[in-house]
């Protein structure tokens with residue numbers, strides 16, 4: 409079987425090269441490409457997507473898998489080779505259902521839609537993006553139709569990001585979370601709001617950059633294996649296991665924005681960088697689901713980066729960088745400011761307590777769009793109504809509402825947002841498991857040391873890459889299925905102390 413395995417790996421490497429070259433084009437489009445490059449870039453991305461798709465769905469791969477499968481089944485669940493055959497089979501079966509012509513149409517549309525959003529967002533011009541979004545919804549439905557037999561039209565899209573999950577399971581999960589989180593949001597809203605004026609004193613970009621570079625390096629992000637650039641929407645992307653990039657956006661009038669989004673994206677990057685190097689060029693490299701990925705970004709951003717212990721160590725350093733702004737501000741005031749709970753307009757900047765409410769709104773709206781229960785034309789109104797009823801905030805314009813981020817204007821509609829909430833739930837569960845084995849972690853964080861935590865995560869989660877499914881990962885790491893209790897406990901104890909409730 410060695411010859412067949414070698415041939416399969418060679419084919420997978422070519423597919424991976426095309427995918428990662430496409431990632432370079434996508435990264436460039438969002439960072440450095442001049443506006444008028446959009447049309448050519450759309451065509452180039454579509455060409456790469458088509459070539460990758462042809463290679464992914466080549467019947468030769470199916471024949472190799474057929475020959476290798478009986479052999480791989482004899483190797484046992486722990487074997488990397490068996491996992492490679494299993495995961496490649498899963499992806500092969502998924503991709504062969506999707507026609508190449510569709511992949512090209514979708515890639516071209518995504519590039520055009522992204523350009524339209526980037527152009528229209530500053531002027532809050534929803535009418536300009538509406539036809540693109542209508543087409544994205546149509547394309548998303550069309551994608552689902554390649555997988556007949558689904559329970560909900562969103563299921564095939566959800567499965568793409570979070571394998572094995574369905575709209576019905578997520579509705580149930582969100583319902584249970586809502587029951588626990590809404591009373592907490594209400595109890596906090598009844599308290600005097602925390603004062604976060606110390607975050608809005610004017611913080612030059614250079615200082616912010618120097619600070620978070622130092623922190624993400626301490627987390628374990630290696631600048632010889634990655635880069636940080638600026639983009640309108642923060643994201644992480646991988647070109648190779650030794651080249652993982654992330655982006656931030658600066659706001660000199662709000663200290664938290666770039667710093668916490670850097671911690672967040674660094675968490676994604678650490679996951680990618682931590683893959684077993686032997687998985688390079690195969691579908692086993694990288695994270696195993698969007699929920700698992702978000703569990704890592706949210707862990708570094710919040711559980712670590714917004715903890716009192718972390719700032720016990722790092723606040724004096726931040727004060728040294730910004731003495732005029734923070735020199736006289738006590739640690740406790742700063743800690744309360746960065747953990748202020750306040751219903752707001754923007755998901756990526758939401759506090760930990762209200763964050764999931766943003767996700768639930770978008771999840772429900774996506775399902776309604778896909779089901780045809782909501783027309784794109786009526787989306788801004790539906791969006792604004794939900795922000796008023798769920799979060800109690802008035803949306804002043806579409807730029808800060810329905811056009812606030814690139815999701816929905818790049819790629820499919822549906823199947824993207826659940827990952828953020830799954831990530832919140834899972835990060836607490838993983839962290840609880842880490843502390844049970846390595847109780848010294850919080851004391852180390854308070855000294856600015858992250859090696860034990862990073863090492864544990866790398867060993868238990870990152871190195872496995874996509875070898876396991878997310879539900880297998882949770883089972884292996886925590887000894888049971890996904891549970892919301894550790895997350896609810898985390899929120900209640902942290903915010904109970906902060907807000908005396």
Ligand code: ZN
Nearest residue numbers: 672676702705
């Ligand atoms: Zn993320």
